[in-house]
């Protein structure tokens with residue numbers, strides 16, 4: 001377990017300060033993030049919601065070091081991403097950050113088991129087998145380990161992707177619409193796993209979703225509009241989230 005030192009002040013697993021992201025230049029410039037400051041506490045499950053184009057994916061990519069910000073600061077733990085050279089950033093991403101995409105991004109020629117440990121295998125790291133075994137059982141993939149992605153359902157593929165994201169025991173997992181391609185049953189499987197990872201493993205999870213019932217699995221919802229934070233909700237229910245979204249025009 002990544003237990004907390006109860007005597008130490010709780011440092012955020014990640015935080016962004018005054019994040020601005022501008023794509024393009026001149027007349028074509030788009031201000032995708034327009035001054036966002038946000039913290040993700042360790043062991044917290046946050047959802048990010050907002051209309052299409054409001055900057056949700058941009059925020060995830062910048063926080064995860066997959067894209068650079070125009071101004072502001074991103075910290076993962078104590079490390080400010082802009083201070084890192086390419087190699088250091090690659091290493092931090094690999095060791096501290098998990099990412100789950102809407103398209104599962106599994107390697108079709110590899111089995112479920114091989115996909116789960118692929119990032120560590122590429123890095124020449126020996127996976128913690130007891131941890132990987134625990135993940136596999138939690139995610140319910142034990143009987144499917146030898147199957148290739150094409151032999152798995154959408155929900156099973158996304159559970160492989162979720163186990164892969166957690167395999168290196170990252171400080172934080174970013175998930176961008178992880179249930180966007182799934183029906184409600186498969187969504188519940190993936191969301192249940194994410195919630196279990198928060199409750200049992202104290203994993204920090206940040207998830208973008210359009211779905212109020214998916215957001216209700218989180219402990220907190222942050223609402224974006226036009227690249228800004230416009231609201232926040234604790235202990236969300238699907239009904240409360242739906243009501244709030246009506247006001248945002250999604």
Ligand SMILES: Nc1ncnc2c1ncn2[C@@H]1O[C@H](COP(=O)(O)OP(=O)(O)OP(=O)(O)O)[C@@H](O)[C@H]1O
Nearest residue numbers: 023024030032050051052053054055056057058059
């Ligand atoms: N690579 C890019 N180049 C130029 N503009 C971009 C790029 N990526 C995103 N944008 C613009 O930035 C804004 C925010 O995009 P982003 O993908 O973060 O939105 P989103 O909230 O994730 O939307 P969706 O719900 O549709 O996924 C949009 O106006 C988008 O067109």
Ligand SMILES: [Mg+2]
Nearest residue numbers: 056057058176
């Ligand atoms: Mg998006």
